[in-house]
Amino acid sequence: MAIRQILNESDPILHKICRPVDNFDERLWQLLDDMRDTLNKAQGVGLAAPQVGILRRLFIMDTGDGVLECINPTILERKGSQECVEGCLSSPGEYGLIDRPLTVKLQAQDRNGKFFVVTVKDLKAQCVDHETDHLDGVLFKSKVLRMLSPDELKN
Ligand code: NI
Numbered sequence: 001m002a003i004r005q006i007l008n009e010s011d012p013i014l015h016k017i018c019r020p021v022d023n024f025d026e027r028l029w030q031l032l033d034d035m036r037d038t039l040n041k042a043q044g045v046g047l048a049a050p051q052v053g054i055l056r057r058l059f060i061m062d063t064g065d066g067v068l069e070c071i072n073p074t075i076l077e078r079k080g081s082q083e084c085v086e087g088c089l090s091s092p093g094e095y096g097l098i099d100r101p102l103t104v105k106l107q108a109q110d111r112n113g114k115f116f117v118v119t120v121k122d123l124k125a126q127c128v129d130h131e132t133d134h135l136d137g138v139l140f141k142s143k144v145l146r147m148l149s150p151d152e153l154k155n
Helices: 026-042 122-134 150-154
Strands: 046-048 058-061 068-079 082-086 096-100 103-109 115-121
Touching (some): 068 122, 082 122, 115 122
Antiparallel strands (some): 058 068, 068 103, 082 096, 103 115
């Protein structure tokens, strides 16, 4: 088990475009395992590789029913919209209102390189959209409708 350091939003790495993963090897599996431990410890729902300093196109998410590993993800379709309260492990303690798709159809590869397609909705769709943005150097604060004040967060 290894916890990796989560970079803060001010780190230039989080503003860069990630390269595709082309080796599905031990090194990738170690990264995925470490990200799993890191996400679990941080009690987040999603973590993208650039957040731990790796400029490769992959993220993991866990909205309460197990970890989904998404490598070289491509969003094939976005449908509908939902106004969400959103935060990011790279912007601790900060939350904003944001528009996200209600459903997302995603193609990705698993840790062995096998392609899969999954359609997710609600929190999962929000998370997939957020994490995919990370791979293009886009942080949620650049897309929020508005940030929430500490008073609003108490409710
Ligand atoms: Ni994030």
